[in-house]
Amino acid sequence: MLTLFGKFCRKLRIDNGELLKDMAAKLGVTSSYLSAVENGKRNVPQAWVETISNSYSLSTDERYExxxxxxxxxxxxxxxFEGLSSEDKNAILALAREFKGLDESDKKKIKNILLNNKKRRD
Known part of the structure; x- marks a missing residue:
């Protein structure tokens, strides 16, 4: 099943009259690897954001999308984890392990704490 990344890439290819192999060539990978990424079988390499953005001259809004x-x-x-204390590492790992079991209210509280903290730093 296509991920949001896969849907974005498919639309981009259609808009530019390209095939999967054309985009794969721009990314320096095989068509099968790009397909696996688009279908969620592999993680999206972070370098692809910049490569796709530049190769297709994406607007600011498209880059955000x-x-x-x-x-x-x-x-x-x-x-x-570099530079984090053992206590901080344990807290991060505990959150990751337990997140699925939290109810929506608790998830929202955690998200709000993190967003408010980010706003104070910015």
């Missing part, structure tokens, strides 16, 4: 599609399509996320 692409980043959102990539983020939504990720199945695995790497977390850089």
């Amino acid at each position: 692409l980043r959102q599609a990539v983020q939504d399509s990720q199945k695995v996320v790497k977390i850089d």
